[in-house]
Amino acid sequence: MKSSINHISRVWRRLLAAFCALACMFTVAGCGSQNEAGKIRIGIKFDQPGLGFKKSGTYVGFDVDVAQYIARKLGYSETQIVFKEAPSKQREAMLQNGDVDMIVASYSITDERKKAVSFAGPYFVAGQDLMVRKDDHEINGPESLNGKRLCSVTGSTSAQVVKQKFASEVQLMEQPGYAECATALFSGIVDAVTTDDIILAGLASNARGRLKLVGKPFTQEYYGVGIKKGNVELGRKIDSAIVDMEQDGSWERAIKDNTVGVDYKPNMKYNPPKPNLGELGAAR
The missing domain is CATH 3.40.190.10 (Periplasmic binding protein-like II)
Structure with a gap:
């Protein structure tokens, strides 16, 4: 009898532990969601100097500047931006799972990627x-x-x-x-x-x-803003923000600020590009 009681006790302890673990998991997820409520979550690179780089708790780079500009145009203040690391191999999954609202991370627009996600832009053409x-x-x-x-x-x-x-x-x-x-x-x-x-x-x-x-690029890579598949309304708003950034001088300043000390100019045959919901087009 005592053995049966001990067995039942062990089973209950395991069940209770499992329940507590599950409750904690949901509590953490809930807290995270509450902390991000009313904010925009943007995926960037953390390890690309000049584009997306995490430095002493701050984020710097051309992609960061583009992301912040777009966020402001969408009505978010700087304190309402949550940057998340978006490694190349995880970008599609992050958008599909709703981990981020957009990705600005040297994200080249390709037909293969467009099967899984949508793009706004392009906002830059690299080579x-x-x-x-x-x-x-x-x-x-x-x-x-x-x-x-x-x-x-x-x-x-x-x-x-x-x-x-x-x-x-x-x-x-x-x-x-x-x-x-x-x-x-x-x-x-x-x-x-x-x-x-x-x-x-x-x-x-x-x-x-x-x-x-060397300064002799031999390909074209169209950088777009990755968004969830089919979110055309958000894509149009982002395109509008990119147009404003190119026209008011902020785009050019961001390029210069993030390539200080380097004799670098983007290929003006392709830049600045005309954003058109990820459809590749010529420069203005």
Whole structure:
């Protein structure tokens, strides 16, 4: 009898523990929802200098400036913005699950991504370029890559382009992040780093003059604002905000502020782009 009572007691303790854990989980979720009530949640990168970078509890970069401008136009103050880290592989899921309201994170508009999410914009057109050491005078563009060692990020569009276009000419090192590529470039392990020009400009600015862009982009990457699939009303409001940002000078100032010390200008053949709910178009 005593054994049966102990068994029942253990079962009840397990059930009670499970119930408490479940209650705590819902309490935390509820508290999080209450804390974010009346706020706009925006996904950005935390590790891309010049675009989206978390620094001492603050967020800086061109994408951050774009996100804050859009949020203000949507009626939110700076204190009503909640920034969340949006790693490349998680962006679609974050939008689909409702973890964020929008994503501004060097998010290239592609037909494949548009199957899962919608886009506003584009708000910027980047081009894949090369970054080299300041004293390097041999690499002047993609045509001078024969026999060179390049670094890009594993799984990135930039790495895929190198494999498709230059596989027989270069040695490609893939790293988990561009900071690691920059370190490899500093130490002489590789001869150049390749990705979107504005990302390279941010890295070069952070390097305080020790690195430079080649300045001959050879692709076009249309950055859009990711939103939940089918949210046309929000997309139109974001497009309107992007137009205002381009027309009142804030867009150009944001580019300059985030590439200080680097001889960088966006390709004016494509910039500033005309936002049209993610439909790719020419510059104004």
